[in-house]
Amino acid sequence: MLRLAWRLQRSGLIGMSAFGVFYGILQAAAYGSVAGATPAARQAFGRQMEALGRQLTLVLPLPHGIDSIAGFIQWRVYGALPALFGFWALMSAAGAARGDEERGLVERCLAEGVSRTRYVAVRCLGFVLACALAVTLTSAAIDVGAAGGGSALPLGPLLQVSLALFAVTLVIYGLTLALSQMVSSRTAAMGAAGLAVGGLYFVNGLSRSVASLEPVARLLSPFYWYDRSTPLYRGGSFDVAGTAGLLAVAIGLSVLGMWLMSVRDLGAPAIRIETRQRPSTVRPSANPLLRLPVLALVYEQRLGLLGWGLGCSALALYLGSISRQMVDLFKQASGFSAYLAAAGRGDPYTALTGFLWFGIFQALLAVFAITQVARWSGDDNEGRLETVLSAPISRTRVVLERALALVLRTAILIAATSLALALGTQTAQIQLDPGSLARASLVLVPFGVSFAAIGAALAGRVPRATVAVLSAFAFGSYLLTELGPLLRWPAWALRLSIFSLYGAPLSGGVDWTGLWIMSAVTVLGFAAGAVLMQRRDVGS
Amino acid sequence: MRIEEGEVFGYLGPNGAGKTTTIRLLMGLIHPGAGSASVFGLDCQGQAVEVKRHVGYVAGELPQFGGLRGSEIVAYMAGLRGGVDEKVVEEICKRFSLDLGQRFREYSRGNKQKLAILLGFMHRPRLLILDEPTGGLDPLNQQEFYDMCLRTRERGTTVFLSSHILSEVERISDRVGIIRDGHLVRTARLDQLHDIRFHQVEVEFASAVPLDAIRAAAGVHRVESHDHRVRCIVRGSFEPLMSALAGARVVNFSSHEPSLEEIFLTYYRGQGQSAAGEVESIVSGS
Numbered sequence: 001m002l003r004l005a006w007r008l009q010r011s012g013l014i015g016m017s018a019f020g021v022f023y024g025i026l027q028a029a030a031y032g033s034v035a036g037a038t039p040a041a042r043q044a045f046g047r048q049m050e051a052l053g054r055q056l057t058l059v060l061p062l063p064h065g066i067d068s069i070a071g072f073i074q075w076r077v078y079g080a081l082p083a084l085f086g087f088w089a090l091m092s093a094a095g096a097a098r099g100d101e102e103r104g105l106v107e108r109c110l111a112e113g114v115s116r117t118r119y120v121a122v123r124c125l126g127f128v129l130a131c132a133l134a135v136t137l138t139s140a141a142i143d144v145g146a147a148g149g150g151s152a153l154p155l156g157p158l159l160q161v162s163l164a165l166f167a168v169t170l171v172i173y174g175l176t177l178a179l180s181q182m183v184s185s186r187t188a189a190m191g192a193a194g195l196a197v198g199g200l201y202f203v204n205g206l207s208r209s210v211a212s213l214e215p216v217a218r219l220l221s222p223f224y225w226y227d228r229s230t231p232l233y234r235g236g237s238f239d240v241a242g243t244a245g246l247l248a249v250a251i252g253l254s255v256l257g258m259w260l261m262s263v264r265d266l267g268a269p270a271i272r273i274e275t276r277q278r279p280s281t282v283r284p285s286a287n288p289l290l291r292l293p294v295l296a297l298v299y300e301q302r303l304g305l306l307g308w309g310l311g312c313s314a315l316a317l318y319l320g321s322i323s324r325q326m327v328d329l330f331k332q333a334s335g336f337s338a339y340l341a342a343a344g345r346g347d348p349y350t351a352l353t354g355f356l357w358f359g360i361f362q363a364l365l366a367v368f369a370i371t372q373v374a375r376w377s378g379d380d381n382e383g384r385l386e387t388v389l390s391a392p393i394s395r396t397r398v399v400l401e402r403a404l405a406l407v408l409r410t411a412i413l414i415a416a417t418s419l420a421l422a423l424g425t426q427t428a429q430i431q432l433d434p435g436s437l438a439r440a441s442l443v444l445v446p447f448g449v450s451f452a453a454i455g456a457a458l459a460g461r462v463p464r465a466t467v468a469v470l471s472a473f474a475f476g477s478y479l480l481t482e483l484g485p486l487l488r489w490p491a492w493a494l495r496l497s498i499f500s501l502y503g504a505p506l507s508g509g510v511d512w513t514g515l516w517i518m519s520a521v522t523v524l525g526f527a528a529g530a531v532l533m534q535r536r537d538v539g540s
Numbered sequence: 541m542r543i544e545e546g547e548v549f550g551y552l553g554p555n556g557a558g559k560t561t562t563i564r565l566l567m568g569l570i571h572p573g574a575g576s577a578s579v580f581g582l583d584c585q586g587q588a589v590e591v592k593r594h595v596g597y598v599a600g601e602l603p604q605f606g607g608l609r610g611s612e613i614v615a616y617m618a619g620l621r622g623g624v625d626e627k628v629v630e631e632i633c634k635r636f637s638l639d640l641g642q643r644f645r646e647y648s649r650g651n652k653q654k655l656a657i658l659l660g661f662m663h664r665p666r667l668l669i670l671d672e673p674t675g676g677l678d679p680l681n682q683q684e685f686y687d688m689c690l691r692t693r694e695r696g697t698t699v700f701l702s703s704h705i706l707s708e709v710e711r712i713s714d715r716v717g718i719i720r721d722g723h724l725v726r727t728a729r730l731d732q733l734h735d736i737r738f739h740q741v742e743v744e745f746a747s748a749v750p751l752d753a754i755r756a757a758a759g760v761h762r763v764e765s766h767d768h769r770v771r772c773i774v775r776g777s778f779e780p781l782m783s784a785l786a787g788a789r790v791v792n793f794s795s796h797e798p799s800l801e802e803i804f805l806t807y808y809r810g811q812g813q814s815a816a817g818e819v820e821s822i823v824s825g826s
Contacts, residue, residue: 185606185645267645278609278641282633283626284618285611285640291619300608300616383603386569387659390597391620392589537570 001114005126008100009092013130015468016088019475020081020138026479027077028145031069034488042067049075058205058360059083061227065234069151073142074232078161081138082168082226083201084475089131089173090197094189096123097180097257101266110266120177120258127173135166157231160238164229167246171222172197174253181260181270191307202315209326222246293393297405298412301375305409308368312413313420316357320424323353347507349430354440354506357421362499365448366474368413372406373455373470380463386538399456399530403449410448414441432506440505446518447502453525460532541717541724545580545666548689548699550709550730553719559702560600562719563671566700567597579667596665598673600702602652610640610647610655617659624663632658635684649676657685667698674708686712706737706797737797738775743785744768744792753784760784 035045046067053063053075060079065071100106100123109119139162146153179196180189200221207217207224217224225246230236264270289299298305319326327349379385388398418441425432454473458466480497494500501518503511543549553559564570566577568588577584579591605613618624633640636654647655653676660668668689674682689699689712703709709716710730717727738761743754745768754770755763757780763772774781774795 187606280639281611281641282630282638283611283640284624284629285609285615287612287615290612290615291623293616293619296616296619303607383599383601384605386567386599386601387603387617388620389569390567390592390595390599390659391617392593393620394589535571538564539569 001109001118001122002125004109005122006129008096008123009126009130011468012088012092013134016085016130017134017137019084019472020134021141023081023084023475023479024077024138024142025145025148028069028073028142029148031072031146032149032151035067035069035072039067046071057208058202058356061230062208064230064236068234069146069149070153070157070232071234073146073153074161074230074236077142078165078232081165082223085131085134085165085169086172086197086201088134089127089169090176090190090193092127092130093173093176093257094180094186094193096120096127097177097261098183098186098189102186107266116262117258120254120261124173124177124254124258128170131166131169131173135162135169138162139165153232157236157238160231161229164226164238164243164246167243167250168222168226170250171246171253174250174257175222177257178253178260181257181264184267184269187304191304195307195311198311206318206322210322222249293401294404294408297401298408301409304371305412309413309416312361312364312417316361316417316420317424319357319360320353320421320430321427323356323425323430324349324428326356327352350432350436351504351507353421353425353430353432355504358440358444358502358504358506361417361444362447362502363478365410365413365444366451366478366499368410369406369448369451369455370467370470370474372409373452373459374467376402376455376459377463377466380459380539383539389538395533396530399460399526399533403453403456403526406452407445407449410452411445414444414448436506439510443502443505443510443515446515446522447498450498450518450521450525453522453529455525456529457525457532458529460529460536541727543698543700543715545698546693546696547714548693548701548712550713550716551700551702551719552704552706552709552716553702554704557719558722559704559719560671561722563597563600563669563700563702566669567592567595594666596660596663596668598656598660598668598670600671600675602649602656605644607643607645609643610638613644613655614640614658614662618662621663628664629658629662632661632688635688636681650678650681653677654681661688661692664695665697667700668692669700669702671702672704673701674703674705682708738773739778740796741772741774741781742792742794742796743770743790745770746789746791748788750784750788754781757781757784 035042046065049066049072050063053060053066061075063071063075066075097120106119110116139158143153143155143158175196176189176193179193180186183189183192201223203213204217204221204223204227207213207221214224225239225242228239228242231238260270287299289295379388385398389395418437422432422434422437451470451474455466455470458469462469477497477499480494481499484494484497484500495514495517498518498521501511501514503509503514505511551559551562561570565572566579566584568584568591571585580594582591582594584591608616614629618629629640632638636657638651638654638658642651644652644655653673657673660670660673670689674685677685686708689701693699693712699712701709701713713730715727715729718725747768749765749768749770751763751765751770754760754772759774759776760781761773761775763770765771772781778795
């Protein structure tokens with residue numbers, strides 16, 4: 001059983017370790033070249049980073065002591081890794097709890113006499129081992145990168161921060177495992193856990209700048225307790241109780257997941273909500289949306305879109321409502337003019353609100369695009385594409401309909417969140433210009449769709465590997481925007497990242513070059529997708 | 541291989557022989573390494589969209605439609621075809637007692653198969669391509685399916701039925717093709733198929749075994765005797781064997797029709813692959 005669990009975990013382990021090792025080595029190795037060699041240069045760099053870090057508190061902890069490589073690694077690398085490892089844990093747990101069931105693996109194992117508890121326990125153990133290995137490899141790579149730059153990290157604190165990372169990853173796994181028992185499909189499990197984990201992550205992120213949220217984060221968010229361990233900072237400490245608490249919560253949640261699994265029916269949620277029984281029918285649905293192929297694709301994913309819309313809108317509304325408070329905080333920072341220069345021209349409140357929100361929303365849209373592309377891969381693997389192609393429609397039309405449906409879904413999501421942002425900022429007495437907000441929102445459509453267009457090209461060629469490759473591309477693209485300025489790469493190199501092509505349209509006007517590039521990527525991606533789709537065998 | 545319009549063609553072969561591959565080629569889902577296939581004179585690769593206007597397809601693997609209701613799936617697929625006659629949908633649903641109000645994931649294996657059959661038949665195609673269509677159906681619904689196929693043929697529809705169940709193919713086919721290891725080894729009318737069929741027979745006697753008479757009986761092969769039991773293989777009619785048993789005190793008689801795969805292993809073992817495996821033309825143009 002453990003061998004099976006390990007085998008099922010293998011591709012995730014390889015992918016996550018590769019991500020971790022690449023990210024760790026790159027960041028550690030980058031420090032030497034960007035921070036300078038002299039103590040004075042490193043202090044100056046540290047001050048710059050601390051100023052910069054204040055605008056990133058939603059996604060990274062507040063920085064301290066960045067004038068040493070250990071401090072930089074603590075903030076920049078171990079600050080970001082929980083999100084990456086958490087994403088992996090979420091996908092793994094949803095797959096173990098619901099994906100295995102959907103493919104009949106659980107039924108097969110239970111028929112062989114394996115108990116439910118043992119099945120879940122072994123799957124958990126498989127992840128624990130994989131996670132331990134991935135964390136170890138990542139930390140080793142970080143140390144190698146740092147040593148390559150001439151400053152090896154202290155081993156004890158490195159082990160401590162790795163243990164904290166291991167613990168918070170297991171909490172996400174346990175939480176997803178437990179939540180997955182409350183729904184009936186893998187997709188729903190990922191959605192529910194994504195909302196929960198995303199919520200906990202952002203509550204903690206916001207609590208770094210909004211003091212009133214700290215008690216909430218302290219009570220609910222595992223990321224809060226992870227943040228308390230900062231052994232690599234000068235004068236930092238390892239929160240033994242906090243990390244032990246995380247491990248205890250992880251065990252508790254996993255046991256809860258096991259128990260819920262043992263009391264529920266296979267294929268059913270642990271708590272059944274009686275729904276109104278639909279009367280029997282022998283007639284096709286009269287819903288007109290289903291008869292229009294593009295709208296049918298939107299309708300089919302209405303619940304997912306609703307979830308995304310509500311989640312993103314709530315975040316936009318909240319962020320908009322506290323934007324004045326956040327901008328006032330930034331104003332006190334020493335490098336405020338530098339943020340403002342990056343954010344764009346005009347009213348600083350408008351500029352920084354747009355800079356912060358659209359920065360976050362770009363990342364969310366990239367994830368949204370990846371989930372849509374995952375659906376296309378699923379169409380192939382789960383036989384839906386074969387069924388659709390049994391109708392008299394061409395493969396090119398399939399690609400076009402997917403593209404149009406995606407544009408529509410993306411536009412709906414953007415419209416909802418922009419409206420929420422406008423409402424939120426209004427409550428904070430920040431007036432966003434409706435025209436500028438509309439322009440900034442419209443430019444997001446080609447941004448999101450261009451990611452999916454690359455996915456369409458990949459899905460036309462390698463449908464089974466599409467999600468992994470596209471995720472790696474999105475991550476690499478994001479990394480480029482993060483590392484490029486640090487490494488002082490030329491502007492053209494930064495433009496290779498789709499994230500940098502968006503610009504700051506809310507305050508700085510539309511970046512027409514970026515817009516054209518994104519539009520070209522969109523057209524070329526879908527065109528390549530259509531051509532490759534023609535050539536390949538369905539289901540291969 | 542050529543199939544005439546209006547006939548029911550059974551396509552037989554053991555697992556992994558290449559039945560589904562042939563079908564996926566005809567549907568334009570995969571590309572041939574060499575050769576070509578056409579339906580009603582239309583090239584299956586270059587004119588795939590036009591081909592599928594005339595074809596109803598039941599795939600071997602059930603697609604997964606998650607939380608969509610049966611009625612929604614039918615409406616969506618009907619929309620892709622530009623609409624279907626709802627009376628046909630109703631008729632098929634009633635025939636199979638299929639409730640379209642349920643979500644796909646709530647359907648049993650059999651009901652999912654019924655839905656797949658509905659999607660293949662609902663637009664009254666000129667050609668039905670069916671890849672092991674009765675998997676998961678109970679005997680009553682299998683019977684309904686066979687009746688529906690025969691009625692469809694009466695309307696002039698051509699049926700290409702892939703199966704590994706010999707009795708199923710026998711029941712509704714006019715002609716059969718047998719594929720093995722990717723090669724078409726035989727095409728024949730149904731009555732010509734009997735020469736490859738055999739039964740495994742076991743007879744238990746209360747007293748002496750008429751072994752010589754059994755061995756001498758026409759069509760009886762591989763006779764093995766142990767105590768008061770005889771095992772043998774019977775090809776063709778049972779009459780010679782029954783004559784040989786006349787007068788003996790038989791206490792038990794069992795006959796078992798081997799699986800198609802067993803037939804292949806017995807009949808085709810060592811034989812050359814006599815027919816070319818190319819799928820040149822499946823249904824003649826009209």
